[in-house]
Amino acid sequence: AAISAPGEPAPAPPRDDSARIAEADEAFRDARYSEAGAIYAELYEAQRLPRLRFDALAYCRRHALVQRINEKPGDRAEWYAIRDEIIAIRKLTPNHWYDEYLLSLVSELMTKAGIDPGTSPAPATRESAPAASSRRSPISRYAQPANSDQSEAKPAARTEDPNPFDAYSAPTAVAEADAGNWKVLKTPNFLIYHDDPALARQVAARAEQARSDAWKFWAGPNRPLPSWTPPCYLYLFPDATLYVAVTGQPADSPGFSTTGVLGGRVTSRRINLRVGNPKMLSAVLPHEVTHVVLADLFGDTPIPRWADEGMAALSEPDSEQALRAGDLADQISSARLFEARDLLVMDYPDENQWPLYYAQSISLTRYLVERKGPPAFLTFLRDAQRNGYDVELARVYGFTGYADLQHRWSTQVSAAMIGADRRADAELPGETATR
Numbered sequence: 545a546a547i548s549a550p551g552e553p554a555p556a557p558p559r560d561d562s563a564r565i566a567e568a569d570e571a572f573r574d575a576r577y578s579e580a581g582a583i584y585a586e587l588y589e590a591q592r593l594p595r596l597r598f599d600a601l602a603y604c605r606r607h608a609l610v611q612r613i614n615e616k617p618g619d620r621a622e623w624y625a626i627r628d629e630i631i632a633i634r635k636l637t638p639n640h641w642y643d644e645y646l647l648s649l650v651s652e653l654m655t656k657a658g659i660d661p662g663t664s665p666a667p668a669t670r671e672s673a674p675a676a677s678s679r680r681s682p683i684s685r686y687a688q689p690a691n692s693d694q695s696e697a698k699p700a701a702r703t704e705d706p707n708p709f710d711a712y713s714a715p716t717a718v719a720e721a722d723a724g725n726w727k728v729l730k731t732p733n734f735l736i737y738h739d740d741p742a743l744a745r746q747v748a749a750r751a752e753q754a755r756s757d758a759w760k761f762w763a764g765p766n767r768p769l770p771s772w773t774p775p776c777y778l779y780l781f782p783d784a785t786l787y788v789a790v791t792g793q794p795a796d797s798p799g800f801s802t803t804g805v806l807g808g809r810v811t812s813r814r815i816n817l818r819v820g821n822p823k824m825l826s827a828v829l830p831h832e833v834t835h836v837v838l839a840d841l842f843g844d845t846p847i848p849r850w851a852d853e854g855m856a857a858l859s860e861p862d863s864e865q866a867l868r869a870g871d872l873a874d875q876i877s878s879a880r881l882f883e884a885r886d887l888l889v890m891d892y893p894d895e896n897q898w899p900l901y902y903a904q905s906i907s908l909t910r911y912l913v914e915r916k917g918p919p920a921f922l923t924f925l926r927d928a929q930r931n932g933y934d935v936e937l938a939r940v941y942g943f944t945g946y947a948d949l950q951h952r953w954s955t956q957v958s959a960a961m962i963g964a965d966r967r968a969d970a971e972l973p974g975e976t977a978t979r
Contacts, residue, residue, distance in 0.1 A: 561592050572600055577607040602636040605629065606646070613650065623654050627661060726779075733772040738780040746825060747817075751778060754830035758837040758859055762918050776813035776836055787818040798824065801832040808843035823864070830859040845926050849891045853902060854909025865906065872903040872957065881954065884908070885946040888933050911953050915941060 568583035581604025587593035588601055609629050617623050627650050634643045651661035726737040729744040734751050738744040759769045781787035784795040793800060798821045804812035815832045817824055834856040838847055857865065882890070882897075882904055893901040913921045920940055928936040937943040943952070 561587055565594070565597065568597075568600075572604070577604045580604050581608065598636045602633050602643075605633050605636075606642065609633070609646070613646075613653075620659050623650070623657065623659050623661075626650055627654070730775075734776050734778050736778045736780065739782050740780070740819070743780065743819065747778065747780060747829065750825050750829055751776075751815075751833055754833040754859065755837060758830070758834040761858075762838070762841060762855070762922060764919060770840065772810075772813060774812065776815060776833075778815045778817070780817055780819050782819050784818060784820070787816070791816050798828045799832055801835045803836055803839040805839060805844055810839050810843075813839070827860040827864045831856045834859045841922065842926070845929055848888065848925065848928075850887055850901070850905035851909055851921075851925055854905045854907075857902070857906040858910060858913070865910075872900070872907055881950075883946070884950040884953070888928075888946075907957055908953055911956060912941065 564583055564587065568580045568587075571577075571580035571583070581601065584593055584597055584601040584604060587597075593601065609626060612622075612626055617626060627647070630643055630647045630650060634647070637643065654661040727739060727741065727744070729736040729738065729741070729748055731748045731752055733755060734748060736744050736748055736751075738747070755772075756769060759767075763769075779790075781790065787793065787797075788795050791800070793816075795818075797818065799815065799817040801815045802812070803810055803814075813836050815829075815836065817828060817832070821828055835852065838852065838855060880900070882893075882900065887901075887904060887908065890901070909921075912924070916924075924936050924940040927940075934945060937945070937949055941949075943949045
C-alpha cells in the first residue's frame, strides 16, 4: 500500500470503472454511439479507459464525424475541424485503413471546395469505385462507418474476449494461424483472412494468378513483377451481415479495394469481398486485384475514375463484359451518351447514370487499348494529367479533338453491335438470315 508523507492526505483508492464501462459497452452494442462515445471519452480523458476500448471510442468518433461530413460543412473552419478530428482518431487506432481513407476523402472534398487541406501526415488513398449495384452519392457510399444505421445488423460479440468489439477488424500483428475470429492464409503477396480454408485456397490461387495476368497485360511481359511489400490484406466476409457491419457497404455490394500511396510507393493494400456472390472468383476478385496492381503502375499520378474502372473491367470474363455492353446499346441508339469531354473528367455521375457510366467507361477504355495497345494507353493517361486530354488525344491517338474521339468510338461500337445482331439472327434455328 502507498504510504503518505506527514501532513498529506492519504491517496485515493483506485476507482472501479467497471460499471461505467459496462454501461458504455451496452450502449455501443445497441448502436447508441453518441451515448457510448461520451462515456468512453470521459474515461479516456481521465486516463482510465482500458486500451481494449480504444477501438470502440474511435468507432464512436468516426460515426459522429461521418454525420458531420454527410451534412456538408458550410465553412472553412468546420472543414479544418473535421480534418483535425480524423487525425486525432488516427492516434487512437494507428494505421487503421478507414481513417486513412477518410482523411484522403476529406482532403479531396476540401480541395474541390477551394480550401487548402494543408500538409497531411497520412498517405493518399485510392478506393475502387462501387459495384454497379451499389450506387449512392460519394459520401453516403464511402464515408459511412459500420452500423451507422441502427437498422443494420451489428457484428457478433466475442464473449471470451475482454474486448467485445471490432472482432473482424484488421489486426495490428499478423499471425499465420488464427487472428481473432479469422483464420489467415499467407501467399507470396496476399494475407487472406477467412473462415473457410477450402475457399481461401481457391481465392489464393486465383488472386496470385490475377495479379500476374494484370501486370503482364498492363506493364508488358518484359517488365519484372515486384513482390508486394506490404502484402495485400484480402478479407473474405462470410455473409452480407458481417460485410455491412464492418465495411459500411450495402449488402448487395460484391466487394471493393483500397490502396494507400506515399511518395510514389504503395504503402497499404486491402481487398474486401462478400462471400456468396457466384461471380466472386471469376469476375469480382480479378477486377479488384487489377485496381491494386494499377496503383503500383501509377504511383502518385491519379488514375481517372473512368479509366480505373474500365481497365479493371477488362480483367473480367468476356461474358461479363458483354453484359456491360448491353447497357450501352439502348443509349447509343437513343443518343443518350456522355460526351467524351465530360466523361474523361467525371469522377461521379448522377445516381441514375451509373450503368451508362460503367458501360461507356469500359467500352471507351477497350477502344483506346485496342487502338494502340496497353502501354500507349498508360502513357496517354499519365501525360494527360499534366498536359490535358485534348493534347494527348492528338499526340498519342491522332484525334483532332473530343468530338473526333466521340464520333470514331461511337461509330465503331455501333457497327460492332449491328454485326453482333446479324450474327445472332443468322444462328436462330429454323430461320434463314437475310442479306
